[in-house]
Amino acid sequence: MLLYGGIGILVILITANILINRIIQRAADERLQHLSPQLKISYSSIKSNLFTSSLTLSNLTIAYTPDSNKHHHSVHFSEVKLSGIHLLTMLFRQTLSVNNLKLSNGEINLDRFLMNRKDTAPMQLLAQAPVKSISVNHLQLNTVQVWEDHQLLLRGNMGIDDININNLKNASTAGNFHFGDVKSRLSDINYILPNAYHALTAKQVSVDSREGLLEIDSLQLVPQYSKVDFFRQTGNQPLFVASSVAGISIYHFDIRKLFDKKLVAEKIILNHPVLNVYSEPNNPRLSSLFIDFKKMLSAIQTDSFKMRHAAIAYETTTGGRLELHGDIEMDKPDIRITDSVPDIRFKTLACALTDIHASIPDASQNLQIKQLDVDREGTLQATSLKTTPQYDKMEMGRKAGHQVDVVDATISGVTISKLDVAQCLQQKLVAEQIWIKESNYYIFRDRRLPRLSRYKPLPVAFLKSIPGHIRVGHFKVSPSTLLYEEFPKDKLQTGLLRFEKLQLSVTPFINHPTPSDPDHMELHMEGAIMGSGTIKTTISLPYNPAKDYYVNGAIDNLDVTTLNPSAENLGNFHVESGLLNHLAFQFSFNDEKASGKVVGEYHNLVLDKLKGQQKKIAPFPSFMLKHVIIPKNKDKSLPVDRRTGTIDYKFDHTRALSFYLLKSLLSGIEASFTFGFLLPK
Template sequence: MTLSAVVVLSLFLLLIIVNSIIIHFAKPRLVAYLKETVYKASDSLYTLDFDKIRMNLIRGSADISEVYLRPDTALYASLRSRGAGPPLLFDLHSEHLKIRGVHLFKLWRSKKLAVDLISIEKPDIGVLKHVLPEDTLAKPFEFDPYGMIAPVLASLRVDRVRISDGKLRYKKEGIRNGLSLHFNKFFLETDGLYIDSMSRSDTSGSFYSEDLRLSIKDFKFRLPDSLYNLHLGTVRLSSRESRLSIDSLWLEPRHGEMEFHKIQDKETDRLELKTGLITARDFDIRSFLRNEELKAGEILIEDAVLVDFLYNFRMDDRPYQTLPHLALKNAGITLDIRKLVIKNSSAVYRERLAGNSETGQVTFRNLNGIITNISNIPERIAADSVIHANIETSLMDVGSLNVKFDFYMDRDDGYFTVNGSLGRMPMEAINPMLEAAARLKIKRGTLQKLLFTLHGDSTRSAGSMKFYYNNLNVELLGKEDSESNMKIASALTNMLLLYSNNPPPEGPLRTGVISFTRLKNKSIFNYLWKSLLTGFKSSVGISAEKESQLRGMAEKFKERKERREERKGARQERRAGRKAERQADQ
């Protein structure tokens, strides 16, 4: 062995011995120092505890097992009762915490702590958000990370913080509705975490880091009404990209269609929603995590399927249904989305009337749309008050439907406008909805083109319809025991009342009138459908008054037919009696 090798080996052994001696004598003081620092930096709110710590000063590493960060809940309750203290309270337990690459010389020379990695494995983290009315706060709480480390450090830099395979418990309480969420597969990473005296002026969305990445997998939550489960696939968030993505969403009713309404014991909509990928770009992470505000430049929803089922049986018992844009305006959360894009989706509206075994259905496939200026922020509404929605879809898989909505957020009456067009299609295709909702069946007819425009509010709708069609023939439907007189009424309708063509050969196009008084305990699906139905009926010549007259005429025809049948039966009985008498005389 050469002299140089002996020297190197000796120095290495000396470092190991010195490291062991320093750790032996310094370890108890370091442990006490860490605990005292956490206690003082949090103003006595938190205590740090752990089972074992293994250190290597040469490598600048430490391994800590069974780590606990515990809050003083009594102190916190006292602070909040006086309108003081932070709105968030944390508790943490981790089986293993690793610290790698602590630059001790830099720390000793300039009080600047630099760490390569902090890894927290399988933590159980609790977050309590306690919300107080603003007028009860002693002063708004300002999170000041530098103020917490300033007594001992000039700056703190951690190249990477990693939380893996964690559990997160979130609870919200206070002036708003309570909320409790549990996330069983929680992952978080930050790159370039840096805190110094300039941190107070950090207004970026990165939370004092170059990038914050959050991932939550397989989340399931039962909504407070216990009627629905919400499933989320994998949720990913990146502060550097200002991007939030959810690979799937499912709003799952916990009961079947009719069972759902039996449990509710009132008329209500049963909704089911499934989506593919949801992506939010230019996502304001700071507003979302701190204030629960949803702000984004663009949200893309792909492959969504919405099914709305209504069992129409106790209309008077159903609470008032607010129009969607009024609900947005008065929502308890702040929402500001510049553009919402819907791609390759579909919607189905199903309705069953009380006493019917059949369910009416209208479907919208290949649904694509762009909705802009979705906001309930007063300043944004003052600058531009109209939400614009342009929808393209296929009605009942055969008709090309294009609709434009404008919702006026500056109006308290729910004012909105709708303009739309429908392309050529066989009219029998809409029978699945007409038969159940209007007791009407189209036997034949071709829709060439349909144009409509309407305006409405929370009370009623009005507008006009230009309905181009040929060879229309309908059948009025009734209950099974009135089948015969409905056939008579249908014949009378087609012969005396119905316009089989529009425009007619001998004249100009007849314009239908849209006029409908809203049933305020029905959904907007029902409102729009019934509004358009009035335009359809008036276009083809069917009015409520004429329909009633025809049904009355049909009843009279039925009564006359029944009397004829009775007289015929009586004559047959008399003939049979006379025949029996003659046979007896012989």
């Protein structure tokens, strides 16, 4: 009887299982077919198992067509298996609770038109679902491919734990969707940014949220057109970016923040990033590239950001170019993605850059820096700086169509102490000291070309016109050499003027002072003229435009014959002999004129006036110079008033400050002679 009873119960259970499974299958089929007229669902078979509480669909295909047009999304999986279904929870709580949901061999086809349309129908479909909420302990997607308009976006595997949607009617609201750990491995990623004419590609992306690790292999940002055709083909988009990163490692990141468009992590490392940017600087259009990035990611926050072996190049359509290589590290960066350029803030920055090259088209100059280092204490060290003209010195002026200063300089190094690097990104230069080390400067000007009559403000007014803020405690230049060469308007040869051991300092160096700052800057300068004698001067530069600048200085022990390379070709006179023992000068100047005096002392000064291109001595003018205009000696035996000249010179605002100061000094020297008005001009 027990045996027969057991067999009977087993038959009943098997029969009941078959019947109930058929009821479940029919109910599932009916629910699937009547979810929405916008959904077309098909499958080859459906199986259920009451004992294991599982449901399996083979070759499931879902097509979503929101309206009568041909645009649609579709999903296909060779197998969909739900196991550990809590039937009582579904019946009494209207919650689809599943232990495991496994989707295998899937293909997801997305329609770009529907993706860009911001369609709200998917949310409405969820609201029409036969359950109110969903709970899945583990979701596994195996061998899934995602396509958009027949173009592969990505392929790979993904696992997600503890998925909960509390209310399907509010599926899109914050706080309604929760999930636990995520582990995935995606490959062949190729995503076209909708409006920016660029594509994001990656060889592989691995995510393990339990370990807090995100790794990206071979990430690239690829323009859809070549640099030559980009602006024309894209409707005058202002930004072309070609970039690649060999590898990105992100440690202890918060994957949930990604759904808020924020990347929050403990450490981000970029290996071998290469960035090439080509832009139209005067294009008023906003960059769609930044707009699309902002839609995907609005902020990056991390404790440590590193770029290892970076190569960055920036070029403009106007000819500007910047290239650099090296390593960059930032602590506590906070990067906000805006519609134009990223807003970058950080606590400290350290970098070691090499082989920096820049082209400055407005000045037709090239800049080279062999190495630039910044440490976390804010010390910037730059070595082997060179600025060179882009064309021959004669060609520079001809291309400009007017007189220009052609600069060729070599600087051994620059050190900036206690630099606030973070404020540099806000157009603020804040530092304790800027030190320019030993340098060689060469400046050439062709006076045969027309001169631009352009207003030139005084130094403080010019500094105040700079839009950025400069706040440096001390600015200094170590002993350097300055060679100035000029081609006169009516001569066949150039004239040279050389300053050696030239050094200067400015304290403080501020362009937008506050009430607590000093009322002026103090400039000290000294050097040797043509390798002989010394010149020392101090200039007080007041911040108040109503106050005068004040100059105080002296020239000592100058062998005047050393001035012949300049005097013969620029001044049309020759110095036979002469020693300027001492020339003191004190004068003030403002926007209108310079006023002051010079007091001189010299010995054995003999000058000849030259004439013609052959620079032959003009007899009569030379006689007048030697015997009437310029006494041979003026020493301390003469009264001071006989050695004093009055400075009274009107300021020409179309001239540079150096010209103003030199002419003011020469006007005093001329006035110190009885017949100074007859001196060569």
